[in-house]
Amino acid sequence: MAEVPESEYGIEIKGLSKVFGANPEAMVPFVEQGMTKAEMNEQHGHVLGLRDINISMPAGRIQVIMGLSGSGKSTLIRHINRLIDPTIGQVLVGGEDVVKMDQTALRAFRRHKTAMVFQKFALLPHRTVLENTVYGLQVQGVPREQQVEAAMRWIERVGLAGYETNYPNQLSGGMQQRVGLARALTNDAPILLMDEAFSALDPLIRTDMQTVLLDIQSEIRKTIVFITHDLDEALRLGDRIAILRDGEIVQQGTSQDIVLRPADDYVESFVREVNRGRVIQVDAVMTPLNGGVAPSAATVPSGTTVEDAIGAIVAGPDDVVTVTNAHGAPVGAITLRQLAKALIPSREPADH
Amino acid sequence: MDWFFNFPQLDNLTLGALRRSIDDGFRVFTRAWGDPIESFFEPLRLFLIYSERLLLDTPWPIFMLVVAVLGWLASRRWTVVIGSVLSLGLIGFFGMWEDTMRTVSMTFVCTVVAIVVGIPIGILMSRSNRVQAIFNPILDVMQTMPSFVYLIPVVMLLGIGRVPGVLAVVVYAIPPIIRLTNLGIRLVDRDVLEAADAFGSSGWQKLRNVQMPLALPTIMAGINQTIMMALAMVVIASMIGVQGLGQPVLRAINNQYFTMGMFNGLAIVAIAIIFDRISQSFGQRLQKYREVVHG
Numbered sequence: 227m228a229e230v231p232e233s234e235y236g237i238e239i240k241g242l243s244k245v246f247g248a249n250p251e252a253m254v255p256f257v258e259q260g261m262t263k264a265e266m267n268e269q270h271g272h273v274l275g276l277r278d279i280n281i282s283m284p285a286g287r288i289q290v291i292m293g294l295s296g297s298g299k300s301t302l303i304r305h306i307n308r309l310i311d312p313t314i315g316q317v318l319v320g321g322e323d324v325v326k327m328d329q330t331a332l333r334a335f336r337r338h339k340t341a342m343v344f345q346k347f348a349l350l351p352h353r354t355v356l357e358n359t360v361y362g363l364q365v366q367g368v369p370r371e372q373q374v375e376a377a378m379r380w381i382e383r384v385g386l387a388g389y390e391t392n393y394p395n396q397l398s399g400g401m402q403q404r405v406g407l408a409r410a411l412t413n414d415a416p417i418l419l420m421d422e423a424f425s426a427l428d429p430l431i432r433t434d435m436q437t438v439l440l441d442i443q444s445e446i447r448k449t450i451v452f453i454t455h456d457l458d459e460a461l462r463l464g465d466r467i468a469i470l471r472d473g474e475i476v477q478q479g480t481s482q483d484i485v486l487r488p489a490d491d492y493v494e495s496f497v498r499e500v501n502r503g504r505v506i507q508v509d510a511v512m513t514p515l516n517g518g519v520a521p522s523a524a525t526v527p528s529g530t531t532v533e534d535a536i537g538a539i540v541a542g543p544d545d546v547v548t549v550t551n552a553h554g555a556p557v558g559a560i561t562l563r564q565l566a567k568a569l570i571p572s573r574e575p576a577d578h
Numbered sequence: 579m580d581w582f583f584n585f586p587q588l589d590n591l592t593l594g595a596l597r598r599s600i601d602d603g604f605r606v607f608t609r610a611w612g613d614p615i616e617s618f619f620e621p622l623r624l625f626l627i628y629s630e631r632l633l634l635d636t637p638w639p640i641f642m643l644v645v646a647v648l649g650w651l652a653s654r655r656w657t658v659v660i661g662s663v664l665s666l667g668l669i670g671f672f673g674m675w676e677d678t679m680r681t682v683s684m685t686f687v688c689t690v691v692a693i694v695v696g697i698p699i700g701i702l703m704s705r706s707n708r709v710q711a712i713f714n715p716i717l718d719v720m721q722t723m724p725s726f727v728y729l730i731p732v733v734m735l736l737g738i739g740r741v742p743g744v745l746a747v748v749v750y751a752i753p754p755i756i757r758l759t760n761l762g763i764r765l766v767d768r769d770v771l772e773a774a775d776a777f778g779s780s781g782w783q784k785l786r787n788v789q790m791p792l793a794l795p796t797i798m799a800g801i802n803q804t805i806m807m808a809l810a811m812v813v814i815a816s817m818i819g820v821q822g823l824g825q826p827v828l829r830a831i832n833n834q835y836f837t838m839g840m841f842n843g844l845a846i847v848a849i850a851i852i853f854d855r856i857s858q859s860f861g862q863r864l865q866k867y868r869e870v871v872h873g
Contacts, residue, residue, distance in 0.1 A: 307776055337778030348773035352791045352867050361787070362777045393867040413777065 233416040233449045235320040235339065236285040237306060242315030243279070244301055244473075247272030250313045257314070263472045275301045276473045279315070283466070285416075286447040290464030292454055292496075298473040299453045300345075303421050306451060307340045308332055319417065337366050341410035345422035347402045349394040355381065355405050356390040362413035373412075380408040384438060400431035404438075411442065418450045425455065436462055457496045461485065461505045469493055482510050494571075502569050503533035511568045512549050512558035520548040520556040528557060532568050535560060608734050619741045622691070626740045630683040638675060642666050645852065653859035661855070665848040674823065674845045681812055681822035682849060684740070688747040688808040693801060696752045700759025700797075701785065710760065717753040725750055725814050733818055743812075743820035751807040758800030762793030798861030805853050809846060 245253040245266070253272050263274040276298045283289040293299040304310040305317055308324050317324040319339060327335060341362060349358050359377035381390060384404040394402050403423060410418055420439075424432045436459065443450060454460050460467050461481040468478045469489075477489035485505050488494040508530050524542040526535050528551050539547050539562050549558040588596070633641070642663055649659045669678050703710045729746050736742040766789050774788045790797075816824025823842045830839030 309772060309775060333778045342776040344773055346769050348769040350770060365777050365779050365783055
């Protein structure tokens, strides 16, 4: 496949709040005063869906938004293509404020700049796999031949070749979501919105789909916003992760930040269940060399997980391994002891 | 205490004057607007005549063949085909072919008018709760008002004949198609609609690509109901000069011809069943994609 340029569309969410209820505008002052979700529900009968969200999502990366049900994550992703209108705030995509667009501009924005994958697939049941996949291009008014050509390429890419004429009902959940993914990718929009896209799938199929997504992303470099309630999934996919609780962001950062420095007990309680060896990278726990001599002939590249580094040490004669950068130059060293320590959560759980 | 036991009503004089003035008003309206309204319905009259002539001029074996083919295409079941051909054969054998053709033509025209008028109204109702609130009571009136009652103004306005017959039948038969179009569109899965929105569909694209196809099975059920009600009403419409199987039934009632009434009544039942089976199985075949093959 030809080299596809990295998406240029970063997403900037600024001061976004959403109130559900009879008269959301009247609630704005309370939101600005910092009223919590529970207080607003009790005193004014309005539901505070999101409060003062500020996220900067880098172009061409996967931004994961993680939270439990009711945290407002699905509401948040729907603000990006304005399936839900915010009460206050800005959503800047490539510098343009989505909130200010009129209906025509919004429709054009949805057609050309975004594509979406849904938790419940939301395929058109009366259309075959092929006809579902061409939907976005059909709405854009692209000539039929181009529609089919693009659709067939992505149907093949997601592993559905041979199923073009099947109806969604004839496919398993995993295959249906492959159709959902192919439909979104066929649109070739710079932004891909994935709302709990893999949550409805069996664990094995979910892992499988994550691999498919990461594979494809390494080729197409879209700006992906991925919603999930599963921290393992978030850590595996996310270049950056934001954790949402009761409509507020409690922590943002890379997977390393989240696992090594959880912001509060809430995040900590998630992180405790994570397989640290597969998430933490050697860079976070190694001793920098600062031009010193490499202590071991055995090397692992920067970005290796703790688990793989242990594997490398066990296979060799020494209890230490050298970490090298992208050019193969040594940048740090890490001992078996340091690796073992990284596996133990640094902060003891508060309630034990 | 008289008012307590006898309802305090308008006195007969006032009531009579009220009726008379409304009647007079309508008569004036009829005189002033009768001709323009009649010419407005002229295309409908031509359509009726054309359709009736077509059916009457078609040789009977060809008509039976057409019904058989339609039955097969819609249902893919031999029982439907054989049943249709057999009942048409019996109808012809007992000398009711021409009347039956007139009734079929009338039902066909009424159904087409009901679809053309009813589906857009149903779509409008599905798009706005206010429009729905306006139309629902009107539909209630259309369905419950005794059909003879609205025959009166129609006859006053347009006289006796086919066109007023069509109007009376359509008024009676159109509510199910309007209601079920509205219902079918409102029942379309919200998730799918959201997906259509997310890909930037316009209102028209959403209607054409998502709402209408997914509502179609429900709409087909409405069309089926409309056909059945149109057939039932065609008999009553014979009172205002609509030709067909209703006329002999009317004569049979007036003269107590038991057998004549029975034969023609059964002929109506037979074509009702043919229409019903063909349109219903077509509706079911539209839903083939719903069959779950994968568990």
